[in-house]
Amino acid sequence: MSQPVFVLIRPQMGENIGAAARAMWNFGLDRMRIVDPRDGWPNQRAVAMASGAGRLLDEAGLFDGTADALGDRTHVFATTARARGLTKPVVTPERAMEMTAEMIGRGEKVAVMFGPERAGLENDDIARANTLINVPVNPDFASLNLAQCVLLCAYEWRRQTGDAQAERVELAGTEWASNIEMEKLAEHYESRLDEAGFFFPEHKAEGMKLNLRNLWSRMPLTRADVQMLHGVLRQMVRWKERGD
């Protein structure tokens, strides 16, 4: 699938460019453009920070101005931390990446702009954007840095387009116990505990048995768990029989 390009406008610290590359590649994005980086290009600090994501820097497009960097794009997002006095749609990162996936699906070319560390994007850059992205941070403390903002947008891209299952169970070399296995486990415990005199007094025995069966059935047990619980009980019996 095509992907959006992330455009860093006048980034200052090489470390932050490298960290942005890592953040992108963590979520499978590898198309970066850079406009007028303060310390020139290439930048050794960026390379050192990017480590495993250095390819993004090698392949990054370098541009003199924002207009050039956006020239081939049909929809441009700009990330901003505050209102700018320009009438413009404002969306969450979630909605932005949902829109991006839809637009790319119908052949559009999308850019997401990120401003320089200290001051963010200038209004001249903002005016070039179709839509603003505003991360819904704590209004009392909004201190996202460049790479964190890139990270959240890249994360949302993958969340909108990836195939991550919201919920699964890691089964460590086993599978869920079947009903018959659970039944046999319940019987094993019930009969041994009966022998051991656990179901006492007698008028409560039926209720206790029911509760014990219910306990087993509430447990999401694997075959390995069931084997372990059989083993626990057998060992208690062996211990008792050894009489030590």
Add this chain to the structure above:
Amino acid sequence: MSQPVFVLIRPQMGENIGAAARAMWNFGLDRMRIVDPRDGWPNQRAVAMASGAGRLLDEAGLFDGTADALGDRTHVFATTARARGLTKPVVTPERAMEMTAEMIGRGEKVAVMFGPERAGLENDDIARANTLINVPVNPDFASLNLAQCVLLCAYEWRRQTGDAQAERVELAGTEWASNIEMEKLAEHYESRLDEAGFFFPEHKAEGMKLNLRNLWSRMPLTRADVQMLHGVLRQMVRWKERGD
């Protein structure tokens, strides 16, 4: 609303503890617990990095062991980057924070554990968790650091519980143009362009007028935009009348 506690297990670098505090507070979370930090506690590097979020460090609970730190919790999540060979439910950060909001809503006390920078949580810690959180990163490049993992979980907490509108328009001191204002704009342009001989040849005039009206109606214009477009046209007429 109550919130989950984020528990840093044996964190190594003070800077990362400070960055984790900032990441939490960016999304309105301020209950941190710390288990056995490598460089002792308090940690000046953590304080320096936390800056505006230093209160979280002052108020953080310090514990000798994981069991103590989790003692009062009813549900524990553990963040992991890789499979651990322990049978356990695994969820995305999104699902984890949705579950957390539900559980807190019914009075449960939730913790989210984060492991040390280098190796992540040990299996002894993982075994104490009810549920694992796995960030769906690029399988070819999974290099999230501690503060980034905290950031994504905190972001998802706010996304699940906050009131951020997915989409809104920042209206800079104006409001949307009404239908009658759009109508008058269309008429103004149509009549002046008629005078100017724009709708030519005559057999195409009706179609051109329709297309022009349709163009206006596709534009999401504010009252300020409409005034500007009236002004543009008036100025062109004045310029023509000056005859220079």
